Amino acid sequence: MPTLNIVLVEPQIPQNTGNIARTCAATGARLHLVEPMGFRVDDKKLKRAGLDYWYLLDITYYDGWDDFLSRNPGAQCFFFTTKGRKVYSDEVYPDECYLVFGREDAGLPETLLRRHPERCVRMPMRDEARSLNLSNTVAVGVYEVLRQWGFPALQWRGELHHGTWDDAP
Numbered sequence: 001m002p003t004l005n006i007v008l009v010e011p012q013i014p015q016n017t018g019n020i021a022r023t024c025a026a027t028g029a030r031l032h033l034v035e036p037m038g039f040r041v042d043d044k045k046l047k048r049a050g051l052d053y054w055y056l057l058d059i060t061y062y063d064g065w066d067d068f069l070s071r072n073p074g075a076q077c078f079f080f081t082t083k084g085r086k087v088y089s090d091e092v093y094p095d096e097c098y099l100v101f102g103r104e105d106a107g108l109p110e111t112l113l114r115r116h117p118e119r120c121v122r123m124p125m126r127d128e129a130r131s132l133n134l135s136n137t138v139a140v141g142v143y144e145v146l147r148q149w150g151f152p153a154l155q156w157r158g159e160l161h162h163g164t165w166d167d168a169p
Contacts, residue, residue: 002095002149004029006138007077009065010103012038019135025053028153029142032072032098034062065112072098077119080141081108082131084122091121093145101141104134 006029011017017033024031033041041061062068069075077098078091093099102108113120123132123140131137146154 001028002152004093004142004145005032005075005096005098006030006142007032007034007068007098007100008134008138009034009100009108010036010038011134012104013134014039016104016133016135020138021057021059022053023135023139023142024058025056027142027146030058030060032060032062032068034065034068036064077116079108079113079116079120080122080137081113081120082122083107083113084120085117086121088121088123088141089144093148095149097145099138099141099145101134101138107131 004027006020006024008017008020008031011020011033017037017039021031023029060071062071075098076094076096077100078088078093079100080088081102100108123137125132132140146152
């Protein structure tokens with residue numbers, strides 16, 4: 001079974017992280033939270049956004065980006081940024097990949113993006129728009145990877161679904 005990893009670098013808004021945690025729980029993606037964060041993990045807003053799915057979540061915490069790198073050597077990271085040269089859906093995502101997202105108010109550090117320009121991807125949007133909401137961006141990225149992988153182990157109306165709507169019970 002392929003493994004998808006979602007990395008949030010210094011998330012600031014608990015509701016976004018809670019929504020992302022819910023997406024990870026529902027899809028089987030692993031969640032990695034890189035400190036410092038703008039909230040405590042026991043924040044009521046975080047828990048409320050994730051509702052009752054916390055028991056399904058595989059979550060790891062890191063003291064900073066260097067801690068993340070040391071504990072995940074060789075991680076194949078794809079950095080989601082408005083500065084990316086490639087469209088996220090044009091990338092081919094391998095098993096064990098890590099989708100990396102930055103702070104809601106600042107994105108990922110420029111130094112990190114400059115070190116990995118070939119792994120920076122973006123979501124198309126209007127020029128007038130600054131960016132998409134972080135939890136929406138993560139959900140779109142997660143489902144693109146899962147679509148490429150054929151939605152492994154995900155269910156449709158209680159049954160594993162590998163056919164078409166006509167196959168629905």
